[in-house]
Amino acid sequence: GIQVEQSPPDLILQEGANSTLRCNFSDSVNNLQWFHQNPWGQLINLFYIPSGTKQNGRLSATTVATERYSLLYISSSQTTDSGVYFCAAREGGSEKLVFGKGTKLTVNP
Amino acid sequence: GAVVSQHPSWVICKSGTSVKIECRSLDFQATTMFWYRQFPKQSLMLMATSNEGSKATYEQGVEKDKFLINHASLTLSTLTVTSAHPEDSSFYICSASAGFGGYTFGSGTRLTVV
Numbered sequence: 001g002i003q004v005e006q007s008p009p010d011l012i013l014q015e016g017a018n019s020t021l022r023c024n025f026s027d028s029v030n031n032l033q034w035f036h037q038n039p040w041g042q043l044i045n046l047f048y049i050p051s052g053t054k055q056n057g058r059l060s061a062t063t064v065a066t067e068r069y070s071l072l073y074i075s076s077s078q079t080t081d082s083g084v085y086f087c088a089a090r091e092g093g094s095e096k097l098v099f100g101k102g103t104k105l106t107v108n109p
Numbered sequence: 110g111a112v113v114s115q116h117p118s119w120v121i122c123k124s125g126t127s128v129k130i131e132c133r134s135l136d137f138q139a140t141t142m143f144w145y146r147q148f149p150k151q152s153l154m155l156m157a158t159s160n161e162g163s164k165a166t167y168e169q170g171v172e173k174d175k176f177l178i179n180h181a182s183l184t185l186s187t188l189t190v191t192s193a194h195p196e197d198s199s200f201y202i203c204s205a206s207a208g209f210g211g212y213t214f215g216s217g218t219r220l221t222v223v
Contacts, residue, residue: 041147
């Protein structure tokens with residue numbers, strides 16, 4: 001099956017800073033999503049981005065499928081951005097999502 | 110947007126009892142739902158895939174007799190943890206395909222077995 005690796009595992013920022021989170025995947029995928037898990041455990045869809053670039057406010061994501069990686073950019077970070085960010089991918093022909101281990105982001109005031 | 114409701118949010122039960130967790134898709138029909146388990150500070154691990162009207166498909170290492178999954182309708186899937194023990198304490202999350210290629214997740218259930 002596919003492997004999904006995220007880096008860095010932990011990230012600590014001051015409010016207002018920018019950051020880039022990376023997700024590498026081992027094989028071609030036809031579904032790549034980024035999620036934010038808040039401190040209460042809720043997973044929030046950020047982006048469905050199998051390829052290309054999308055932006056939503058201070059967040060944007062880019063997936064380069066041919067090079068098997070995706071990046072999540074957070075600009076002007078806020079304390080409410082704290083939590084764990086997961087990327088997850090689906091193998092072709094399967095409905096199962098495989099999650100990376102996540103990046104724990106802490107934004108300090 | 111697609112919404113998945115999961116109940117209860119948290120539950121404490123005595124060792125040896127059974128606990129049922131419900132997962133409902135509120136505004137769409139979910140032919141397939143998924144159940145995950147998440148230990149503290151770890152990632153989500155898929156337990157089983159639930160298809161409406163058929164038996165669930167369990168991942169390797171997941172005891173199907175302990176974790177009973179029923180997908181009785183296109184909007185409801187349930188996970189029953191039978192004869193729960195302290196090692197079953199965990200965070201359980203359901204999800205459903207929302208039809209746009211993405212997946213929508215429930216808010217999770219924190220199970221504590223004492």
